[in-house]
Amino acid sequence: MTEAPEPGPLAVSPSLPVTSYQTVGPYFKIGLEAFYRNDLTNPNTPGRIVEVAGAVLDADRAPVPDAVLEIWHADSSGRHMVQPQAKPFDDTFIGFGRVPTNEAGEFQFRTIKPGAIQASGPELQAPHILVSVFMRGLLYRLITRIYFSDEPGNADDPVLRSVEQHRRGSLIAQAVQGRPDRYEWNIYLQGENETVFFEL
Amino acid sequence: MTPVATPPSQFVYRMFQEGVLPPNFCPAYVSSVKRAPRQPLVPLPQTISELTGPTFTPPESVQSVDLTKGAHGAALGERILVGGRVLDEDGRAVAGTLVEIWQANAAGRYLHASDQHNAPLDPNFTGGASFVTDAKGRFRFETIRPGAYPWRNHPNAWRPAHIHFSVFGPAFATRLITQMYFPGDPLLPFDPIFNSIRIQAVRERLIAAFDWDTTVPEYGLGYRFDIVLRGRHETPMENKP
Numbered sequence: 001m002t003e004a005p006e007p008g009p010l011a012v013s014p015s016l017p018v019t020s021y022q023t024v025g026p027y028f029k030i031g032l033e034a035f036y037r038n039d040l041t042n043p044n045t046p047g048r049i050v051e052v053a054g055a056v057l058d059a060d061r062a063p064v065p066d067a068v069l070e071i072w073h074a075d076s077s078g079r080h081m082v083q084p085q086a087k088p089f090d091d092t093f094i095g096f097g098r099v100p101t102n103e104a105g106e107f108q109f110r111t112i113k114p115g116a117i118q119a120s121g122p123e124l125q126a127p128h129i130l131v132s133v134f135m136r137g138l139l140y141r142l143i144t145r146i147y148f149s150d151e152p153g154n155a156d157d158p159v160l161r162s163v164e165q166h167r168r169g170s171l172i173a174q175a176v177q178g179r180p181d182r183y184e185w186n187i188y189l190q191g192e193n194e195t196v197f198f199e200l
Numbered sequence: 201m202t203p204v205a206t207p208p209s210q211f212v213y214r215m216f217q218e219g220v221l222p223p224n225f226c227p228a229y230v231s232s233v234k235r236a237p238r239q240p241l242v243p244l245p246q247t248i249s250e251l252t253g254p255t256f257t258p259p260e261s262v263q264s265v266d267l268t269k270g271a272h273g274a275a276l277g278e279r280i281l282v283g284g285r286v287l288d289e290d291g292r293a294v295a296g297t298l299v300e301i302w303q304a305n306a307a308g309r310y311l312h313a314s315d316q317h318n319a320p321l322d323p324n325f326t327g328g329a330s331f332v333t334d335a336k337g338r339f340r341f342e343t344i345r346p347g348a349y350p351w352r353n354h355p356n357a358w359r360p361a362h363i364h365f366s367v368f369g370p371a372f373a374t375r376l377i378t379q380m381y382f383p384g385d386p387l388l389p390f391d392p393i394f395n396s397i398r399i400q401a402v403r404e405r406l407i408a409a410f411d412w413d414t415t416v417p418e419y420g421l422g423y424r425f426d427i428v429l430r431g432r433h434e435t436p437m438e439n440k441p
């Protein structure tokens with residue numbers, strides 16, 4: 001096999017052309033199911049357990065039964081896992097989940113509520129979950145974030161503030177009355193309430 | 201554990217150049233029409249959330265991955281070997297990253313409840329596997345060359361033979377899902393998914409190269425498929441004010 005160049009000083013312009021994206025298609029379960037994880041919690045992980053549930057809806061408000069969400073978030077003290085895992089996705093909490101939608105386009109996951117990102121000034125961030133959305137019909141992933149409706153820090157979050165006010169609500173999971181640890185959050189791919197998707 | 205400070209840089213990873221990524225709204229790919237968002241994307245700064253992601257300890261050597269050995273015997277079809285490296289744009293190995301693959305069998309049929317193509321399933325072929333790249337970013341697997349299969353995008357629509365690839369890379373920002381195609385496939389010019397990438401040179405990089413070094417004598421043809429993830433900007437983040 002040909003060896004690529006050894007790591008050197010960081011180049012000003014890239015030397016290799018980046019690989020592009022293609023759709024995940026309808027049959028991703030064959031490759032991705034081994035690491036489906038809709039419960040990220042572990043008995044040893046400190047923090048408050050929360051559930052987030054919702055649905056993925058298309059332009060006609062029809063449920064999308066063949067989407068898969070990947071989530072990534074900090075632990076309860078606002079720290080992201082930076083240590084490599086010995087084996088992919090054993091039972092330790094690392095803040096990663098992968099959740100397919102069901103026949104009704106619904107998804108649900110259970111995790112530890114992330115803490116605020118501890119930093120000062122514009123880098124302070126309210127508790128949030130990053131989401132990638134993959135499905136047949138999407139050539140490139142959609143990227144969005146989930147915030148929590150009962151977090152006062154949302155008002156100062158730099159990412160939320162960068163979104164037009166009338167669209168911010170699409171990024172905020174709503175606490176469910178009478179079920180203190182449950183939040184609802186839907187993904188609207190198109191239409192009046194289209195979810196805010198990010199360019200990263 | 202020391203708290204990880206949010207890096208001050210908002211542009212640690214290079215942005216994709218215009219035309220490199222396929223657009224999500226692509227009418228020739230019919231199922232994009234009701235699923236692709238229509239509002240412009242909102243720029244997201246690269247904060248600690250986007251700059252971290254699941255990473256893994258690289259195996260001591262290239263993992264041995266074989267999709268051709270089924271529960272009852274060998275999978276049917278042409279055995280091939282696929283090898284390559286996961287690199288970044290600056291040529292650095294992406295070590296310890298999780299790669300997942302899935303594909304149709306030799307007859308063009310997926311082991312999946314919603315695949316109704318009238319072609320046989322192979323009891324010895326599931327078509328799925330995962331592995332972690334070694335310290336040099338290398339991977340290698342043995343499989344069966346997938347068949348072309350029909351789909352309902354337009355009359356007489358057929359997908360060119362392909363293997364689906366999912367790669368994490370070092371961060372949420374580098375997550376990649378793509379498809380590997382085969383050189384000389386006559387269906388490539390007609391495939392709306394392949395051709396959704398506007399720049400010809402960019403889409404042609406999704407075509408694996410026939411490779412003598414990966415070919416095993418008396419055993420199977422080899423293909424090389426290197427995957428290049430987004431690189432970082434020239435200024436390391438710790439040097440920023």
Ligand SMILES: [Fe+2]
Nearest residue numbers: 025027362364
């Ligand atoms: Fe496919």
